[in-house]
Amino acid sequence: MTIEPTVSAVIPTFNTRDCVKAAIDSALNQQGVSVExxxxxxxxxxxxxxFVAQTYATDGxxxxxxxxxxxxxxAARNIGFRAASGTWIGLLDADDVWQPGRLAKLLDHAHEAxxxxxxxxxxxxxxxxxxGPIYKGLSDRPLHLIDFILPSAADRHDFGYLQPLxxxxxxxxxxxxxxxxxxxxxxxxxxxxxxxxGGRAYYVDDPLYxxxxxxxxxxxxxxxxxxxxxxxxxxxxxxxxxxQGIENRLSPAENEAFAQRLQSLxxxxxxxxxxxxxxxxxxxxxxxxxATRPAVREKIGARLKxxxxxxxx
Numbered sequence: 001m002t003i004e005p006t007v008s009a010v011i012p013t014f015n016t017r018d019c020v021k022a023a024i025d026s027a028l029n030q031q032g033v034s035v036e037x038x039x040x041x042x043x044x045x046x047x048x049x050x051f052v053a054q055t056y057a058t059d060g061x062x063x064x065x066x067x068x069x070x071x072x073x074x075a076a077r078n079i080g081f082r083a084a085s086g087t088w089i090g091l092l093d094a095d096d097v098w099q100p101g102r103l104a105k106l107l108d109h110a111h112e113a114x115x116x117x118x119x120x121x122x123x124x125x126x127x128x129x130x131x132g133p134i135y136k137g138l139s140d141r142p143l144h145l146i147d148f149i150l151p152s153a154a155d156r157h158d159f160g161y162l163q164p165l166x167x168x169x170x171x172x173x174x175x176x177x178x179x180x181x182x183x184x185x186x187x188x189x190x191x192x193x194x195x196x197x198g199g200r201a202y203y204v205d206d207p208l209y210x211x212x213x214x215x216x217x218x219x220x221x222x223x224x225x226x227x228x229x230x231x232x233x234x235x236x237x238x239x240x241x242x243x244q245g246i247e248n249r250l251s252p253a254e255n256e257a258f259a260q261r262l263q264s265l266x267x268x269x270x271x272x273x274x275x276x277x278x279x280x281x282x283x284x285x286x287x288x289x290x291a292t293r294p295a296v297r298e299k300i301g302a303r304l305k306x307x308x309x310x311x312x313x
Contacts, residue, residue: 023092103165162187
């Protein structure tokens with residue numbers, strides 16, 4: 001008799017042979033919770049799929065699914081969702097890890113939520129150092145739709161970064177999946193889709209998910225595993241489409257939050273693109289963004305002013 005696992009950890013991989021073992025082991029080593037790991041390799045060229053298959057050949061908890069062509073992380077996650085058998089699905093990127101005891105801590109709230117997330121511990125891959133929780137001043141509490149859509153200040157993290165446990169039956173019942181045409185901000189759209197369909201969400205303030213920052217806060221260098229892109233047009237289109245489908249059911253405050261969020265995306269995208277160019281020492285791209293994006297000039301001007309004032313000049 002096969003016993004279904006409590007949690008199916010879904011890990012999309014693309015050329016992550018050097019880091020994926022830490023992610024897999026962090027899921028398998030969770031205490032007090034039965035786990036299966038579904039690795040969906042997105043046509044890696046570095047032997048990631050073979051490495052995982054060989055390393056865990058005798059561990060029936062680990063499954064490796066291979067894509068013939070690269071389709072992006074959203075497509076890979078959707079394949080993993082369909083293969084999952086756990087009561088809950090846990091999102092885990094190949095360059096991230098779960099802290100010991102994470103699943104047990106989150107599942108303490110299984111009776112009151114379909115979406116359970118925790119704070120995130122930043123990690124500088126190049127410096128090999130933790131950089132602290134990315135959410136500040138929060139506490140354990142339920143989350144609501146407006147918590148996800150309110151625009152954040154530039155360079156701050158919003159709840160689109162959460163990597164929750166998801167009740168699989170809720171996703172199946174409502175036909176919820178990742179938008180495969182969105183490669184930046186896809187988690188935000190996915191999370192909003194769950195909340196807009198009545199999903200109950202709960203936040204735990206312990207930073208139990210370790211996130212490899214695309215640009216390290218200490219080293220200021222780009223992570224070698226980052227696959228982020230600066231193209232936010234698909235995100236804006238998907239967010240607009242989602243809003244149009246539910247705006248008649250939203251409060252005035254929620255509709256205003258959607259409008260603000262769409263306005264803020266252009267600004268945030270320009271600043272994020274500048275940070276990525278700086279991390280890669282792409283000075284030509286930095287100069288182009290400075291010349292063409294007012295948000296970049298405003299941000300640099302504000303930092304120079306703060307530095308000048310701080311020096312007492």
